[in-house]
Amino acid sequence: MPHLQQWIAGAAAGVLAASLSLLPLSAQEPPKMKMTTEIPDGITTPDNIETQLGDLNFFDGVPDADTTEKIYNLYDFSQAYQAYLNGLKIASMDAMLRGIEEWGPANTTVVQFADLMDSTALFLTPNTTSVYQTAVLRMGDEPMVIETPPNVLGFINNAWFKYVMDFGNLGPDEGKGGKFLILPPGFEGDVSTDGYTDVVRTDTYAHWVLWRGYLDENGSPETAVSQTQERFRIYPLSQADNPPEMTFVDVSGKEFNTIHLMDARMFEEINNVVQAEPTYGESPELLGYLAAVGIIKGQDFAPDARMQSILERAAAAGAVTVKTLISKPRAAEAYWYPGESNWQNAFPGGAYTFTIDGAMKHDFRSAFHFYATGITPAMAFKSPGKGSQYAFTYRDADGNALDGAKTYKLNVPANVPAKDFWSFTLYDNQTRSMLQTDKQFPALGSNDTGLVQNADGSTDIYFGPEAPEGKESNWLQTVPGKGWNTIMRLYGPLEPWFDQTWRPGEIELVE
Numbered sequence: 001m002p003h004l005q006q007w008i009a010g011a012a013a014g015v016l017a018a019s020l021s022l023l024p025l026s027a028q029e030p031p032k033m034k035m036t037t038e039i040p041d042g043i044t045t046p047d048n049i050e051t052q053l054g055d056l057n058f059f060d061g062v063p064d065a066d067t068t069e070k071i072y073n074l075y076d077f078s079q080a081y082q083a084y085l086n087g088l089k090i091a092s093m094d095a096m097l098r099g100i101e102e103w104g105p106a107n108t109t110v111v112q113f114a115d116l117m118d119s120t121a122l123f124l125t126p127n128t129t130s131v132y133q134t135a136v137l138r139m140g141d142e143p144m145v146i147e148t149p150p151n152v153l154g155f156i157n158n159a160w161f162k163y164v165m166d167f168g169n170l171g172p173d174e175g176k177g178g179k180f181l182i183l184p185p186g187f188e189g190d191v192s193t194d195g196y197t198d199v200v201r202t203d204t205y206a207h208w209v210l211w212r213g214y215l216d217e218n219g220s221p222e223t224a225v226s227q228t229q230e231r232f233r234i235y236p237l238s239q240a241d242n243p244p245e246m247t248f249v250d251v252s253g254k255e256f257n258t259i260h261l262m263d264a265r266m267f268e269e270i271n272n273v274v275q276a277e278p279t280y281g282e283s284p285e286l287l288g289y290l291a292a293v294g295i296i297k298g299q300d301f302a303p304d305a306r307m308q309s310i311l312e313r314a315a316a317a318g319a320v321t322v323k324t325l326i327s328k329p330r331a332a333e334a335y336w337y338p339g340e341s342n343w344q345n346a347f348p349g350g351a352y353t354f355t356i357d358g359a360m361k362h363d364f365r366s367a368f369h370f371y372a373t374g375i376t377p378a379m380a381f382k383s384p385g386k387g388s389q390y391a392f393t394y395r396d397a398d399g400n401a402l403d404g405a406k407t408y409k410l411n412v413p414a415n416v417p418a419k420d421f422w423s424f425t426l427y428d429n430q431t432r433s434m435l436q437t438d439k440q441f442p443a444l445g446s447n448d449t450g451l452v453q454n455a456d457g458s459t460d461i462y463f464g465p466e467a468p469e470g471k472e473s474n475w476l477q478t479v480p481g482k483g484w485n486t487i488m489r490l491y492g493p494l495e496p497w498f499d500q501t502w503r504p505g506e507i508e509l510v511e
Contacts, residue, residue, distance in 0.1 A: 076310050079292035084266065084318030086286050086362060089161040089369035091260040091269035092124070096208050096373065097136050097159075099258035103249045106136035106206075107144075107234045114225045115252035118441055119434035122257040125372045125392075125427055126434065127489060128443040130212035131224040135234060137207040139184040142236055143191055145243075146209070149231040150177040152224070153387065154211030155376040159204035159273050160282045163352065163375045168211060170378040170387055173197045177231055182207075185278045191237065203281030206273075209234075210374060219447070258373075259431060262319045264311040267293065271301040325367040327394035327401070327429075327485070334364065336391055337503060342399060343391040343488070346372060347380035371432050382498050385419050389493040394429065394485040397506035402485060404478035407464030411505035414457025419492030421446045424461060426476055429483040437477040444476050445489075463507070 047058040053074060056067045063071060103111050113132040117123065126132060130153075137144060137156065148154060152168035152175070164182075169175035178197035185203055193199045213224025228248070235243035260269055274295050279287055290296070293311060294303050303311055332338035333348040333356070346368060349356040352375055354365040371392075378387050396402055416422045423445025426435040435442045444451065444461060450473040453459050462468055463486075467475035478484055488504055496502035 073306075073310065076292065076307065077314055079289050080267075080310050080314030081317055081321075083270070083286075083289040083293050083295070084314050085321060085366045087270045087290060088260070088266070088318070088322065088366055090159075090273045090282075091266045092369050092373065093157065093159055093161040093206075093208060094269040094272045095260035096258045097206055099256065100134055100136050100208075102256075103251060104247050106138040108244055108246055110135045110228065110232055110246055110248045111256075112225055112228065112248055112250050113252045114221060114250040116221060116441070117434075118253060119436045119439075120253055120255060121251070122255075122259050122431055122433045123373075124259060124432045125425075125487060127423065127425055127487075128434070128441040129215065129421075129423055129445070129447065129489075129491075131214065131221040133211050133213065133224075133228050133232075135209045135232075137182070137209050137234055139182065139202070139205045139207075140236075141184060141187075142189075142238060143184065143187065144182045145196075145233070145235055145237055145240060146180045146182060147231060147233040148173065148178050148180070148211065149213070149224075149227040151175050151227070152211040152213050153378070154209070155374065155378070156182075156200075156202075157208045157210075157375050158202055158281065159206040159277045161369065161375060162203075162281070163377065164202050164207060165198065165200045166376055166378055167197075170376075170383070171197075181237070185281070204277045206276065259433070262315065264308070264315040266315060267295060267303075267311055268301065271295045322366050322370040323429075325363050326371045329363070329367065331361075331363070337500070341503070341506060342393045342395040342397070343504060343506075344393055346390050346392065350380045350382070352377045352380040383493075384495050384498065385492050387491075387493070389490045389497055390487055391504065392485060392487040393507065394483070395507075397508050400509075401483050402463070402478075402507065404482040404484055405465060405480035406478075407462065407466075407468065407510040408507045409510050410461045410463070410507045412459040412461060413502060413505065414453075415496070415502065416446065416490070417494035417496040417502050418446070418490040419494055421492075422488065422490050423447070424476065424486050424488050426463070426478065427485050427487070429485060435479065435482075435484050437479055439477055442476060444474070448473075462510075464510070468510070 047060060048055070053070045056070065057064045058067065100111055103109060111134050116128055117126050117132050118128070137146065148167045153170060154168040155166045156164040158164050165171070165180065167173055167178050167180065171178065179195065181191065181193065181196045181199045183199065183201040185205065187201070213221065213228065215221055216223045233243050233246060260266055270290060274290060274297050279297055294307060295301050329344065331348065334344055335341060336343045336345050348361070348364050354361045354368070394402060396408060402408065423443055425443040427433065428435045451459065452473055460474055462471050462475045463478055465478055465480050490497055
């Protein structure tokens, strides 16, 4: 087996840190010269060292041919590993846009879950109570106009999966519906800004547009769907007097995949975006990692056999890393109640940019983009009575992975601080989409008829392959042989959530 394969067989994140433990084998003493001084300890390294790469040999700091190959294999692996972890967000956006465009071209197609999204769709951690509606905005050299419906939670993210703008109830239109002018990358022309809710400049040509409507007083999505069909438009500024017709496609209950690949083909998804977009919209550091593995704007991405082998192993190591980062984070700020609970916070420190105290938290960013979609400050900041808040967990009260073959109980204390309603949704650990069980919507919440409260006003939720006797109305089905995770959502979160005078119970193993 080649040296590279020996070194990274079964590799994960810790391999890199452990790879270069230096053990001197021999040292040749040069003669003392007139100008020789004592070199402080730690500046020089031995010419011959033993590592997990095998024996490495240098002549006074210059490697021989075999050592050079081994070192570059290590270096290229480390760059590919970082490219995977940090570039995952880019691949996720590429997969999202391609998935939507399977239903029709950008700018004129709106994909609607007119009967809500269910577990048929492969979509990262959606809910079962909002009316999801989405489109792709692709720009050229001229500005584009977007007209939005009322009473939605909407946002635009760009091709690098960065926040562009909000619209709807937490946007500048304040839920009344708006008209937005989007200026393309590098635009320097003169345009009138009169009559627009907001004028926004963007750094990419491709964008994901998502908005979530609400069920009406009868529990129907009909109003949210019809308001979008009446009001939502995307068109070039030059066609403002005669906008093109929009096509609205109902995909409820249909197979719909927006999830990026996890193996080495993910680098191809990243390359799609790099080739299509201006590079100034992404950080030079991340573009440097990508360039090191051959993803360079204007150049073909064609790794040779050696680099392909490295990319495959970096992807394997990256995949197990992000799964660990999301399910068992080690930083205290990743938890709502550090040291006391396994409920996690999707935006630690309230930072939708994942930058805390001036430092980019790469682990938080990679974990989030593996698990979820949608970057907006509205999901992270404190806004009592508006929007939503989230807590999620992969683990039970004892810190063990949630097992679909076992039965668990969760107590939701009385007086849940949610002005509108609260819910729990189950997700598949592998796809991060809704858990596919016998139930179309693997979710349960305060809006469900038949949900039984305890005498003290609290509610017990049961999770397991079969309902405990007499608890059917408060039960969510799981799948033996599969793990699962859950998100608790509070819609219209109130102050007791933010000041933590109210908190959910832990998921307790029953059997």
